[in-house]
Amino acid sequence: MSNRFIRRAEPCEIVRKLAAKLIMERKLVEEGDNILIAVSGGKDSTMLAWVLSALRPALKVQYSLAALHISSDFCSCCKKSILLQKLNEWDVPFKDLSVPIIGRLKPGRKMNCYWCSTQRRTELLKYAGENNFNKIALGHHLDDIIETFFMNMTGKGVLSAMPVLLQYRKYPVSLIRPLALIEEREIIASADKMGVLKAACTCPYGVNSGRRDMRGKIAAFTGNSGAVKRRIFASLSSGEKDLLIERE
């Protein structure tokens, strides 16, 4: 996709085109898939639900969609009525599951991003397994993936990213990240157009400071150029080990 298209196109069209491109190139959605979308109530996963629904005619395969929201014991800010209304409009069934994320902390332990995300991941896998879903779709975008890549490189000394396709060995389920080619600002613009940005929930714990620092450094390093960021993304598949596809 040319940079010219990306500079000029309407935001929802960019999201649609880049998601379709990645889904087709990496075979993220296949005939007969039963896909569980993890919706947090935030802009990214809401736009993921929209685009997976909107792409039904273009992808030329039959697949089912449903959305799972995990309600925690620390956040009740989601304007769920708007989320529900939109999912209904997009023909995506919705299920809400309550999980006591803080309640499960061992005594003396503090709440943190790692704990919350492993609890949610476990619940997602359990729910998908019990309800016959073969794929779980997550709303991570290009900036999330590049941040993770650079944090692993500079902090842990390893080349490792978030895969766009992760096939588990232990579970009959794969994770997919259809928004991986799309910049956060492109998702924000499209969420605004679709009227979901203002209703979007943001975590009360916020982004952790290491990730926020890295975000600023990457913006300076790439000059905030989408073309540069997409070349970094492309490089992750350039070696003998494709960092974007993981088969456990």
Added chain:
Amino acid sequence: MSNRFIRRAEPCEIVRKLAAKLIMERKLVEEGDNILIAVSGGKDSTMLAWVLSALRPALKVQYSLAALHISSDFCSCCKKSILLQKLNEWDVPFKDLSVPIIGRLKPGRKMNCYWCSTQRRTELLKYAGENNFNKIALGHHLDDIIETFFMNMTGKGVLSAMPVLLQYRKYPVSLIRPLALIEEREIIASADKMGVLKAACTCPYGVNSGRRDMRGKIAAFTGNSGAVKRRIFASLSSGEKDLLIERE
């Protein structure tokens, strides 16, 4: 090697220790090696000649050293008398070879870094082959390698670095880069201590502007931390494809 050691040690000791560490870990120097050091007259390759000579007792293998300088038709700034005096002091025989780098340009072509380096590389390989050298040592340091890695990633969209060991398929010769763990500022400090910094030659064409820009961006991105840069270096060997060892 601890960061504490690196902060506190004397500059020449840092260069000696980090070169020895890499040479031993990656088996860059082996029993019976006949090593040709490419000396440009600059600080990096001069310190490379020093450290390869100084490490003879520590490495516990027998190897021979010689230095080859390629004199071009565009640079006569090298204060060769000082280089010669130092190489003599370090017991490294010296040979000078004249190559008309500009003279070989096809009509209408302009001089550039790529042309110069391929001409020099060709001459080095030819000389090594004809004179029974099985290794060529180059003076690239940690900052050179990280710059190249990031330029390839953001410019070409590929994960590719400068290998510390490159075995050619077509030639009976390997390239080694024993300074790959050492930051440029550490080399500058040690060159200053050894009295070779002021005598060092710098290319009249200077560093190309893409590389200079990248240098500034990496300094901001890493906070100029040697520890962060060495973690990036370590990450280059973390995947299934070791980006630091190339067997053509």
